[in-house]
Amino acid sequence: MSKKAIVVGGGYFGCSIAYYLAKNKIKTILVEQNEVGSGSSGGNFGCVQVQDSEPGLSLELTLEGYQRVQQLEKEFNLDLEYREMGSLLIAENEKDMSFLIEQAKIKQSWGLKIDLLDRNELKRVEPNLSTDSIRGASYCKQGHLNGFKLMNAFIGQGKRYGLEVWERTKVKKVIAAGNTCKGVELASGEKLYGDYVILATGAWTKELCKSLGLNVPIEYVKAEAFVTEQIQPFLINYFSLASFFTEAHGQDETTTSFCCVQTKSGNLLLGETSKPGLVSTEESGTRNSREHCLGIYQEVRKFFPSLLNLNILRSWTTYSPYTVSHIPVFGEVEVQNLILAAGFKSAVVLTPIVGEIVTDIVRGERLKYDLSQFTQQSRLA
Amino acid sequence: MLVMNSKEYICRCEEVTKEEVLQAIREGKQTLKSIKRATRAGMGACQGRTCSKLITTLLLREGVPEEEALELDKARFPLVPIPVSSLEIGGEGDV
Ligand SMILES: Cc1cc2nc3c(=O)[nH]c(=O)nc-3n(C[C@H](O)[C@H](O)[C@H](O)COP(=O)(O)OP(=O)(O)OC[C@H]3O[C@@H](n4cnc5c(N)ncnc54)[C@H](O)[C@@H]3O)c2cc1C
Numbered sequence: 001m002s003k004k005a006i007v008v009g010g011g012y013f014g015c016s017i018a019y020y021l022a023k024n025k026i027k028t029i030l031v032e033q034n035e036v037g038s039g040s041s042g043g044n045f046g047c048v049q050v051q052d053s054e055p056g057l058s059l060e061l062t063l064e065g066y067q068r069v070q071q072l073e074k075e076f077n078l079d080l081e082y083r084e085m086g087s088l089l090i091a092e093n094e095k096d097m098s099f100l101i102e103q104a105k106i107k108q109s110w111g112l113k114i115d116l117l118d119r120n121e122l123k124r125v126e127p128n129l130s131t132d133s134i135r136g137a138s139y140c141k142q143g144h145l146n147g148f149k150l151m152n153a154f155i156g157q158g159k160r161y162g163l164e165v166w167e168r169t170k171v172k173k174v175i176a177a178g179n180t181c182k183g184v185e186l187a188s189g190e191k192l193y194g195d196y197v198i199l200a201t202g203a204w205t206k207e208l209c210k211s212l213g214l215n216v217p218i219e220y221v222k223a224e225a226f227v228t229e230q231i232q233p234f235l236i237n238y239f240s241l242a243s244f245f246t247e248a249h250g251q252d253e254t255t256t257s258f259c260c261v262q263t264k265s266g267n268l269l270l271g272e273t274s275k276p277g278l279v280s281t282e283e284s285g286t287r288n289s290r291e292h293c294l295g296i297y298q299e300v301r302k303f304f305p306s307l308l309n310l311n312i313l314r315s316w317t318t319y320s321p322y323t324v325s326h327i328p329v330f331g332e333v334e335v336q337n338l339i340l341a342a343g344f345k346s347a348v349v350l351t352p353i354v355g356e357i358v359t360d361i362v363r364g365e366r367l368k369y370d371l372s373q374f375t376q377q378s379r380l381a
Numbered sequence: 382m383l384v385m386n387s388k389e390y391i392c393r394c395e396e397v398t399k400e401e402v403l404q405a406i407r408e409g410k411q412t413l414k415s416i417k418r419a420t421r422a423g424m425g426a427c428q429g430r431t432c433s434k435l436i437t438t439l440l441l442r443e444g445v446p447e448e449e450a451l452e453l454d455k456a457r458f459p460l461v462p463i464p465v466s467s468l469e470i471g472g473e474g475d476v
Pocket residue numbers: 008009010011012013014031032033034035036037038039040041042043044045046047048049169170171172200201202203204208223224225271272273318319320321341342343344345346347348349
C-alpha cells in the first residue's frame with residue numbers, strides 16, 4: 001500500500017513538497033487555510049536568490065536548488081517567465097561594505113561567482129541608479145520568475161499524479177499520540193490521518209507547533225510592498241540592501257530594508273520589511289502603514305529619483321518567516337513522522353531541493369544531507 | 382447580456398482573453414483573486430474596475446458557487462493610481 005502524507009500550507013514550500021511527493025507515488029493531500037499563494041509566497045518578488053544564502057548547508061542546498069529551478073520550465077513544459085538576472089547587494093557605509101567583502105570571500109570559496117563593485121562599476125551594471133549615497137556593492141547572477149506560475153505549476157502537475165488540494169481548509173491542530181504524529185484535525189472537526197505530516201506553514205509554524213509542546217524558533221517580519229504601472233526596461237538587476245543582513249533582526253527591534261525589482265511585464269515592485277510581530281488576520285494587521293509609505297518614498301528618492309513620478313497601482317503586506325540564526329527549520333524533529341519546512345531565508349530557489357529531500361524522508365531513503373543543524377533548535381518543552 | 386466570443390479580451394489593461402480566464406477556471410480557480418494571480422486579469426492600471434464584473438459573470442456561468450464567485454478582491458491603497466512622490470505622507474497609523 002502506498003504511503004500517505006498530509007502537507008499543511010500552500011506557499012512555495014507546501015506546493016513544491018506536495019508535487020514531489022505525489023510524483024513519487026505518495027498519496028498526498030495539501031491543506032491550505034485560504035488559497036494557494038495567499039501567504040508570504042503570494043506577496044514576494046519572485047527572485048531566485050543565490051547570494052543571500054548563509055554559508056554552509058543552506059548555501060549548498062541553494063546551489064543545488066538553483067540548478068534545478070532552471071530546469072523546471074523544461075520539466076513542466078510551461079512558461080514560468082524564468083530569466084537570468086543579476087542581484088545587487090548595496091552597501092551604504094563602511095560597515096556594510098566590510099560585511100559584503102567578508103561574505104563574498106566565504107561564498108567564493110564555495111564556488112559562487114560574486115563580484116565586488118565600486119561606484120563606477122555599479123553605474124555600468126545599473127545605469128539608472130543614483131550612486132551618491134552608495135559605498136559599493138556585491139554582484140551575483142541569479143534568476144527571476146513569476147511566483148504564482150511556479151506555485152500553479154507545482155499544483156497542476158501534482159494533480160496529474162493524484163495530488164489532492166484542499167483550499168479554504170484550516171488545520172486546527174496536529175494530532176499526536178505520545179511522541180508520534182498521526183495526522184491533523186481540521187477547523188471543521190474532521191480528522192485526517194497519514195504516515196507523515198509536513199508543516200510548510202511559514203510564519204504560522206511556531207503557533208501550530210505549540211500544542212505539540214514543540215518550541216520552534218520561527219519569527220516573522222511584516223513586509224509592505226507596492227507595484228507600479230508598467231514601464232520600459234529600467235532596472236536591470238534585483239536591488240537590495242546589505243543592511244537587511246547587517247542590522248539586527250531580533251524579535252523586538254525594528255529594522256527597515258528596501259528592495260526592488262522589475263518584472264517581465266515591466267511593473268516595478270518596491271518593498272520594505274520591518275516590524276517583527278504577530279500574524280494578524282485582522283484588518284489592521286494587513287494594512288500598509290504611513291511609516292512605510294514614507295520609507296519607500298525616501299529610498300526611491302535616494303536611489304531612483306527619476307521614478308518619483310511613476311504611478312503606484314496597488315499595495316500589500318505579508319508576513320515573512322525567518323529565524324534569528326538565519327538557519328531554517330527543516331527536517332524531522334523530536335515528534336516522529338512530523339516534518340517541518342519553514343523559516344528559509346530565500347524561498348523560490350530552494351523549492352525543488354526541499355521537495356526532493358522531504359520525499360526522500362517520507363520514502364525512508366538515506367538522506368544525502370545531514371539536516372540535524374536545521375532541526376536541533378526545535379525542541380520539545 | 383453581453384455576448385462574448387473567445388477572441389474577446391476580458392481584461393483590457395492586461396490583455397487577458399476570455400479563453401485564458403476560462404482555462405484558469407477549468408484548472409480550479411474560483412475567485413477573482415485566484416484568477417488574477419493565475420492570469421494577471423485585474424492587475425492592470427484600473428485594478429479590475431473594468432474587468433472584475435465580466436470575470437464574476439464568467440465564474441457564475443461556469444457553475445462556480447456564489448460564495449466563491451462573488452467574493453470581492455480586497456480594494457487596497459491607493460484606490461486610484463498615485464505617483465511615488467505622493468507617498469511622502471508621514472504620520473502614524475495605516476493608509
Ligand atoms: C516583500 C517580500 C519580498 C520577497 N521576495 C522574495 C524573493 O524575491 N525570492 C524569495 O525566494 N523569497 C522572497 N521573499 C521571502 C518569501 O516570500 C518567503 O520566504 C516564502 O514565501 C515563504 O514560503 P512558505 O511556503 O514558507 O510560507 P507561506 O507562503 O507563508 O505559506 C504558508 C502557508 O500556510 C498556510 N497556513 C498557515 N497555517 C495554516 C493552517 N493552520 N492550516 C492550513 N494552512 C495554513 C498559510 O495560509 C500560507 O499560505 C520575500 C518576502 C517578502 C516579504
